[in-house]
Amino acid sequence: MNPAYSVVFLTTLIGAGQGLFLALFTIESYAAFGLLPPQSSDFYALGGEISFALLSLGLFASFFHLGRPERAWRSATQWRTSWLSREVIALPAFMGVSFLYGVAHWTGVNPVLGELYSGMPVNITAVLGVAGSVLAFALFVCTAMIYACVRFIREWHSPLTVINYILLGGASGFSMAAALAAYMAPAVMPLLAGWALIITTLGLIGRGASLIRNARLKPKSTLQTAIGIKHQHIVQKSMGLMGGSFNTREFFHGQGAGRLRSLKWGFLLSVFVVPMGLLGVGLVSASGEVLVLACVVQYLGLLVERWFFLAQSYHPQNLYYQSVS
């Protein structure tokens, strides 16, 4: 496929936003159960609004993917069958929750709604946090399933796609939360940086597994099945057009194998190896700058990773477009 930058930005930005929200609510839950000292609500407020801003930027980027953005509202109608439609519902719902979560912490309007069996109070932010966490995971699944459900693009059609979207979004979000905590809630920084390290490591395993899987894939569709002629030697002599078309533009990234290989190693370094080192250094030295650098490097790497994910997908329609004349 020819990766669209709108999709690259959409998926990486909302992934980071979701991960950041999950990281914030992890800290809030730990604090609620007394496992961590309570943190200032400014930390949650700013984190929640950064998460909302990332999601908004992602949504904004997604409009550039549409030919007719003014009709985008229609895309929420087919949630029964289309994962894209489900994402279109889950994203604004999650945005709303993350916005309210930030606002509740910002304004301090955080009434106790009830009590748990143990007598622990349940605040409105706890309810919003649980709802937001459910929506964050739902959104990860929707985003990933858009790709994973296309069954003949075999590089995408795998549970690893869903796992990696969750892990990579989580890794970037937790790295951001760690950087934020270094400035606003130093007590929880080690926990967040530790989790960011763990999720980044899991992400490396998951993404590595999908790279290995993709390298071994053999296409199911061949020129023989594409035109239904059973002969070992079939060569296209003409695709029926000379000036290019949607079919020649949309489905191939146009880069050589060497460029692709260097991009692959580039993102493996900048999404996983370098941030893992920086997170480790930041964890030990409690340096906010190093953690900010870690999350910036990781996000830039994720842009490459997402480009590569979209590019490294062989669409069977390319079988019909191999030779101009």
Added chain:
Amino acid sequence: MTQLALVIDLNVCVGCHACVTNCKEWNTSGEAGPMVDRNPYGKDPNGTFFNRVQTFEVGEFPQTETVHFPKSCLHCEEPPCVPVCPTGASYKRKEDGIVLVDYDKCIGCKYCSWACPYGARELDADQRVMKKCTLCVDRIYDTTMTAEERRPACVRACPTSARLFGDIHDPDSEVSHAIREAGGYQLMPECGTYPANHYLPRRKVKLRIREDEIERADNPLKIDGQLPKPGKAEPTLDDVSSW
């Protein structure tokens, strides 16, 4: 249930592209608005087409065969492009099985083109919506036309009658006969899309002629001309045979 479809005979197609031009002509002049045509006579002609004729060479020289392969939307019975559409613009008609795009609902997200393994869908660069073969739905039900004219433009244009049009669910239709009797097949069966359009394979037409068919058995002199006239005294066939 009806499932209208094209059946394309690869044994007959000569690759003249008449179906391509007539398809473009009919559909660019229709109610749905023109199909993009940029630089039609310039260096990089570019535009939206519903139908293309491609050419493949099968085999190795000198034993090769040229196969012309017309390709348009196959109107799958399990169309993968329909469930992925987030707006419901892409749909399959219940009454005749034609897969269509509602140009007023399409948001141009291109997801359906990712989901189609055949590359049958194109984004129109001007209208910015997805377009594809409609099986000339604006033509085949137009009662102001004669019955002969109420067929897709590509079928009407084909000079060698390589394109048949009809209901593949009706076992007695011309297309069903062709599929059954000439070994009609579907493209990329491994994708599980069950395309309605079928292709008829290349067939070797061999005339088997036995020796005795070129040489008359009762021609002992090996002269295929007038037999020597027997003399008056010679015994006739009736005299020597036993019946």
